[in-house]
Amino acid sequence: MxxxxxxxxxxxxxxxxxxxxxxxxxxxxxxxxxxxxxxxxxxxxxxxxxxxxxxxxxxxxSSRSSKLFHGGLRYLEQFDFGLVREALHERDLAVNRISPHLVKPLQFLYPLTHRVWERPYVTAGLALYDGLARFGALSEPMPAQKHLTRTGARKLFPALRPDALVGAVRYYDAQADDAxxxxxxxxxxxxxxxxxxxxxxxxxxxxxxxxxxxxxxxxxxxxxxxxxxxxxxxxxxxxxxxxxxxxxxxxxxxxVRASKGVHIVVPRDRINGETGLILKTEKSVLFVIPWGSHWIVGTTDTDWDLDKAHPAASKADIDYILEHVNQVLTTPLSHEDISGVYAGLRPLLSGESEDTSQxxxxxxxxxxxxxxxxxxxxxxxxxxxxxxxxxxxxxxxxxxxxxxxxxxxIPLLGAEGYHAMVNSLDRLAEQWGIGRYRAEHLLNRFGSMTPDVLALAAEDRDLLQPVPGAEEYLMVEMVWGAAHEGALHLDDLLARRTRISIETPHRGTESAEPVARAVAGVLGWDEERIGNEVASYAARVEAERRSQTEADDQAADAVRVAAPDTRAVAVGRALV
Structure with missing residues (x-):
């Protein structure tokens, strides 16, 4: 084996x-x-x-979530204590035992907007949240909540408008690259x-x-x-x-009913902050989540009964997110600040309520x-x-x-030996001449399999070069994705093996041809196939961009589904 x-x-x-x-x-x-x-x-x-x-x-x-491994703080308000406790147990299990290379602790601020009743209310909720996490904890639990003044909160998150909060509570959850x-x-x-x-x-x-x-x-x-x-x-x-x-x-x-959740991705320098934020809206919650050199902001929660394979974000979805996050930011975000947008569908069990959030x-x-x-x-x-x-x-x-x-x-692949490899990070970086930050980036994606990934570059050092247009990734990661991770199309590599499709302003189009040529030998692509993959990916990006300027779901869906599909899947699409 x-x-x-x-x-x-x-x-x-x-x-x-x-x-x-x-x-x-x-x-x-x-x-x-x-x-x-x-x-x-x-x-x-x-x-x-x-x-x-x-x-x-x-x-x-599973590639279009909020990238959180969390208990679901809002479910406490619905008195769903069993679900929250189970999720917190799984969060801590992932962080400490099963997948520490992939699931990382993340601190959040919960801004308070009312002076009298809100702090004790939130305190009680977070105390229950922390208590449920500690009940039967596998190891050292995450830090408990900490109360902050408005000044203390804005030291952690200077981008918050002074009039947007009277104080805050800091708490911990976790995040992961879902794909x-x-x-x-x-x-x-x-x-x-x-x-x-x-x-x-x-x-x-x-x-x-x-x-x-x-x-x-x-x-x-x-x-x-x-x-x-x-x-x-x-x-x-x-x-x-x-x-x-x-x-x-x-x-x-x-x-099962589908609820659409839309997120936007913006560069890290557009929001001055060191933690995540959780903000309540009239419909759900809005997260502002650190994501490497970016922020993820979302989500929406609306019913969806159109194409399930490629749910489309409309201008209304994006405007909703911008409107709500800008209520608390000193420097508002605009459409021009957005690097990427993605829409996913939550599979919710149908109940009596017509409101998907319930x-x-x-x-x-x-x-x-x-x-x-x-x-x-x-x-x-x-x-x-x-x-x-x-x-x-x-x-x-x-x-x-x-x-x-x-x-x-059962630890997931890459978990065993991960901590030992973290302790040898400098040695790994020196051995391959890639810089400490790149070695850390690889460890947080592949864990203890990182040396196996890098070994592909032993006879071709060019694979240690950054991906054109997406310098956070190395070309060796692309070849590894095709040779060992089942990637069959350019879309697989740019949207899921990496997240270039949502992390770059060009959404992967500048990276498409170099990546296609790098994996062509592994996947047996000739010039015609390379051209088709690049053209298909470009058409996907263009359709997504255009759909995000449409006013509503129906118009956005019509634009998105018009793009060619690299996988001609019949079941599901034909039955809808």
């Missing part, structure tokens, strides 16, 4: 052969964080597991024996005597189809849950059809217990005894 699994072209061909030849106990459909988590949980319980994703790992919701984290969960599942494939679309299900016993899976890249045999199929497709259930046939046990963030597991388990809802932070609950349900349907979940004790 390789310590560093590869999802390169050779392994992809082998995985397709395995799908056709072998019989699985669990077939997981959906390569977001929940599906990847189910695959990891099942594989580490000894179940023969396959994971298929129609597009790319984390291409939907990188999801990919690492999938890679870890592969490390423990799961067959893992992207661009692999389920087009139909196989039944025997009314029970689903497998699925027909199409290679989105070639059109080849194979029949996959499996004792149980797990539907972990998020906002596509109902679509896949329609493909299975019959009615599901629950329904729909349940709890998760649910059900058997909508014999041989099918569906898991949906929940929060990104609670992906691991969601996965464990789904596999518990699988265990009741497979023919042999299945042990309990062990993922609480």
């Amino acid at each position: 390789s310590a560093v699994p590869s999802l390169g072209p050779e392994q992809r061909a082998a995985a397709w052969a395995a799908l056709a030849a072998e019989e699985y106990e669990v077939l997981v459909v959906g390569g977001g964080v929940t599906g990847a988590g189910v695959a990891l949980d099942a594989a580490t319980r000894g179940l023969k597991t396959a994971l298929v994703e129609a597009r790319d790992f984390a291409s939907g919701t 990188r984290h999801t990919l690492t969960v999938a890679l870890t599942a592969a490390r423990y024996g799961a067959t893992v494939l992207n661009s692999a679309e389920v087009v139909s299900f196989t039944r025997v005597g009314g029970r689903v016993v497998g699925a027909r899976v199409r290679d989105v890249e070639t059109g080849q189809e194979v029949d996959v045999r499996s004792e149980v199929v797990v539907n972990a497709t998020g906002v596509w849950t109902d679509d896949l259930q329609t493909l299975v046939g019959g009615r599901g046990r629950f329904h 729909l349940s963030r709890e998760h649910a597991v059900a058997r909508p059809s014999p041989g099918v388990i569906s898991v949906a809802g929940g929060k990104y932070t609670t992906y691991r217990p969601m996965a464990a609950d789904a596999v518990d349900a699988v265990a009741e349907d497979v023919t042999r005894t299945v042990p309990a979940s062990v993922t609480e004790d």
Whole structure:
């Protein structure tokens, strides 16, 4: 079993052969964080597991979140103490044990705007938040809340207008690059024996005597189809849950509604601050989150019933974010300050309320059809217990005894040895001549696999050069993404293996051709394919830019979906 699994072209061909030849106990459909988590949980319980994703790992919701690993402070106001406690446990588990290279503590300010009642109210809430985190804590908990005067708060966040607060409370949560984290969960599942494939679309299900016993899976890249045999199929497709259930046939046990959340990304120098901010709005909360050399500001919370693969941010969404954040900033942000914009869909379990902000963030597991388990809802932070609950349900349907979940004790790839490597950061930087800050950047993306990534440059030192137009990244990261992380298209590399698509004013167009040429040898691209990938990516960026100038969802969606799609996926789009 390789310590560093590869999802390169050779392994992809082998995985397709395995799908056709072998019989699985669990077939997981959906390569977001929940599906990847189910695959990891099942594989580490000894179940023969396959994971298929129609597009790319984390291409939907799991690359378009607020990038937070948090308890969900606002859920305390909804008295959802169980969800908050579970999420805080998962946050601290990730920071301390499972993925310390990917999930990092982050301090926030909660500005206070009322002099009498608000401080004790917020104090009580944060005391409960900290207390829930400490209940059964695995190790040293994060620092407790700290009360600040207005002057003290503005020392930490000078960009706050003096009249926007009377004081503040500082507290801690955590953040992660959601796409990188999801990919690492999938890679870890592969490390423990799961067959893992992207661009692999389920087009139909196989039944025997009314029970689903497998699925027909199409290679989105070639059109080849194979029949996959499996004792149980797990539907972990998020906002596509109902679509896949329609493909299975019959009615599901629950329904999922999509709520659109839009974020903007601005350069770090546009806001003078050292912490994150959490601001209450009339509809939800607004986060201002440090993100490397940028800030992420969001989010919105509106119902969405248009294209699920490429949700579009409208001018109204962006104006809403700017309006609310500018109420507290000394120097307002404008549209010209924005480097990137992204929109994601939260898969919310439908309830009686028509307001998406009130729909349940709890998760649910059900058997909508014999041989099918569906898991949906929940929060990104609670992906691991969601996965464990789904596999518990699988265990009741497979023919042999299945042990309990062990993922609480399974570090993700790159976690083992990470702290030792941090202590040798200077040596690593000197060995490769890349500068300490670049070595730290790599460690926080690849953890203890960083030497394996850099080894690709042993015979081609040019790979240690920065990516043109995106100097925070090195070219070796692009080649690694194509050779070992399953990237099949330029979009995979610029939008998910890295975040160049939202971190640069050109949104990746200046980087596209150099990156395409760097990975062409790995992926077998000729000049025509290089040109097509670059043109397709440019069209995507142009469509996104234009959609963000449209007044409403319908107009923005029409512009965005007109761009060519690198993956011709039928299921979901055809069923909407």
